Amino acid sequence: MKRNILITGGAGFIGSHVVRLMVNKYPEYRIVNLDKLTYAGNLANLKDIEEQSNYCFVRADICDYEAMQEVFRKYDIDGVIHLAAESHVDRSIKDPFTFAKTNVLGTLSLLQAAKEYWNGNYDGKRFYHISTDEVYGALELTKPKGDPNGNECGGGPYGDLFFTEQTKYNPHSPYSASKASSDHFVRAFHDTYGLPTIVTNCSNNYGPYQFPEKLIPLFINNIRHGKPLPVYGKGENVRDWLYVVDHARAIDLIFHEGRIAETYNIGGFNEWKNIDLIRVIIRTVDRLLGNAPGTSEKLITYVTDRAGHDLRYAIDSTKLKNELGWEPSLQFEEGIEKTVRWYLDNQEWLDNVTSGEYEKYYEKMYGSR
Ligand code: NAD
Ligand code: TYD
Numbered sequence: 122m123k124r125n126i127l128i129t130g131g132a133g134f135i136g137s138h139v140v141r142l143m144v145n146k147y148p149e150y151r152i153v154n155l156d157k158l159t160y161a162g163n164l165a166n167l168k169d170i171e172e173q174s175n176y177c178f179v180r181a182d183i184c185d186y187e188a189m190q191e192v193f194r195k196y197d198i199d200g201v202i203h204l205a206a207e208s209h210v211d212r213s214i215k216d217p218f219t220f221a222k223t224n225v226l227g228t229l230s231l232l233q234a235a236k237e238y239w240n241g242n243y244d245g246k247r248f249y250h251i252s253t254d255e256v257y258g259a260l261e262l263t264k265p266k267g268d269p270n271g272n273e274c275g276g277g278p279y280g281d282l283f284f285t286e287q288t289k290y291n292p293h294s295p296y297s298a299s300k301a302s303s304d305h306f307v308r309a310f311h312d313t314y315g316l317p318t319i320v321t322n323c324s325n326n327y328g329p330y331q332f333p334e335k336l337i338p339l340f341i342n343n344i345r346h347g348k349p350l351p352v353y354g355k356g357e358n359v360r361d362w363l364y365v366v367d368h369a370r371a372i373d374l375i376f377h378e379g380r381i382a383e384t385y386n387i388g389g390f391n392e393w394k395n396i397d398l399i400r401v402i403i404r405t406v407d408r409l410l411g412n413a414p415g416t417s418e419k420l421i422t423y424v425t426d427r428a429g430h431d432l433r434y435a436i437d438s439t440k441l442k443n444e445l446g447w448e449p450s451l452q453f454e455e456g457i458e459k460t461v462r463w464y465l466d467n468q469e470w471l472d473n474v475t476s477g478e479y480e481k482y483y484e485k486m487y488g489s490r
Contacts, residue, residue: 124150127198129183129231130205131155132162134331135251138369139202144170146373151175153196156205157182163479165470166330183227189234200247201235202376203228206303209334210255210296214428217295224299225306232310241315248307249319249376254361254388256301256322257284258291259431262359279359279392283437284322286384293429308382317381321372324388324436327456328365329463333475336360337457340399341464342471344406344417354426356396359433363389364456367449374445385444388436391453396421405461 126143130136131154144152152175156162170176177196181188183205192198206224207213213220232248239246263280290305292298310316327337340350371387379385393401403417441447451459464471473479 122149124200125153125196125198126150126200126202127153127155127192127196128202128204129155130162130203131178132158132164132166133204133208134161134166135326135365135368136204137166137330138328138365139204139372140167140176141170142366142369142373144173144176148175151177151196153177153179153192153198155179155181155183155192159207160480161208161332163330163474165473165479183231184222186230186234189230190237193234193238198235198238199245200249200376201231202249202251202372203231204251206300207296209332210294211334211427213294213296213299217299220295220299221302224296225302228303229306232306232316236310236314236316239316243315243317247317247319247376247381248310249321249372249379250304250307251372252300252304252320252322253297254284254322254324254386254434254436255294255297255431256290256292256304257288257434258293258297260284260433260435262357262433278435279394279433280435283435284386285437286386286440293431297431311382319375319379319381319383319385321375321379321385321387322436323368323371323386324361324363324434326365326368327362328460329467330470331365333471336395336398337402337460338464338471340402341406341461342475344403344420345410345465345468345471347417348420349422350399350403350417350420351422351424352396352399353424353430355423356394356399357432358395358430359392359435360395360398361388361390361392361435362398362453362456363387363391363449364451364460367451370450371441371447374447375441378445380444385441386436386438387441387447388438389449389453390436390438391449392433392435393453401457402461405457406465409461409465
């Protein structure tokens with residue numbers, strides 16, 4: 122079946138994996154990647170598929186309502202996978218306005234454009250909003266060691282409670298507050314206008330093409346350069362890590378088979394205390410660089426904690442498993458090995474995004490940001 126799918130934020134980390142999967146898997150679809158190309162958007166992430174005939178790129182800001190109307194009309198859009206957002210908690214603490222603008226008003230502008238273009242004819246239409254587990258707030262740490270075998274360092278459940286689809290929203294950072302607000306708008310458009318919406322809330326992603334301001338690529342890059350590894354607080358916070366390609370697989374499945382008006386949680390059942398995860402990263406990078414074990418341990422630097430730092434995130438994705446049969450395909454050990462190797466093998470990509478080289482390139486192609 123022919124379809125015209127709008128993917129927003131497709132030049133970013135998760136978006137680029139979703140675009141790649143959809144372009145390769147569905148040659149009969151037209152995949153329209155719409156992205157503003159902020160500091161986080163990088164078309165180099167899509168070099169391998171940019172020439173494919175079922176792919177096209179539109180540079181636009183989701184806050185620009187007229188531009189959104191035009192895209193729906195021009196490409197006759199019948200499905201939306203909405204990933205465009207400001208995504209980094211630390212930036213949201215410094216500049217909450219940009220987060221409210223893009224994440225809340227941008228989502229609203231996209232919803233309104235979809236509603237207007239589809240004009241009540243919702244047959245076969247779908248507006249799928251990608252959100253985060255951070256909207257649920259923070260969980261307690263009730264189990265001091267995650268590894269049931271009692272090892273000091275290991276992933277596992279760090280508490281008895283998990284976020285489910287019924288957990289009440291309780292966001293703490295400006296980032297999570299803006300995402301929570303956008304989720305509410307999406308559901309309101311279903312409840313008020315009947316727009317066929319789906320929302321998913323996913324845990325922390327890791328893998329290739331993640332901007333090196335987030336923990337895993339930042340630390341790999343810093344180890345490579347012998348720079349300090351800034352651990353917030355005591356490194357006791359827990360995150361549930363999912364390999365990005367597994368998230369993209371879930372998005373594809375839910376976009377096609379998820380039930381309208383439903384929420385699905387997506388997670389890895391893979392909790393790690395930051396400091397344990399950091400030690401795994403150090404060991405892996407040192408080994409792959411041929412350094413003696415423990416060489417980069419000295420780079421660990423404890424710094425002032427992040428304001429409002431959520432203690433623990435842990436997702437229960439049983440609903441998705443039971444309804445649609447999705448499970449993470451990759452063991453964490455394999456995922457982290459692949460990820461470290463990718464950043465070490467793609468140092469040019471890392472150097473370009475950290476030096477701003479790619480920004481100059483895209484300024485030349487598309488004008489200034
Ligand atoms: P990212 O920061 O890597 O990419 C965001 C993309 O959105 C970039 O390409 C950027 O240029 C684009 N963008 C930003 N503002 C825009 C605007 N106004 N108009 C058009 N495009 C704009 O983010 P990511 O980590 O890939 O996250 C993608 C989505 O998934 C976000 O909605 C995020 O909230 C959600 N999410 C992320 C994670 C995670 O661990 N990274 C986990 C759960 C959910
Ligand atoms: P991050 O990758 O920013 O994702 P999020 O805040 O959305 O979970 O951070 C992951 C965890 O790592 C989080 O608990 C904050 C911590 N962290 C550090 O300790 N140091 C750092 O330099 C960064 C970026 C994060």
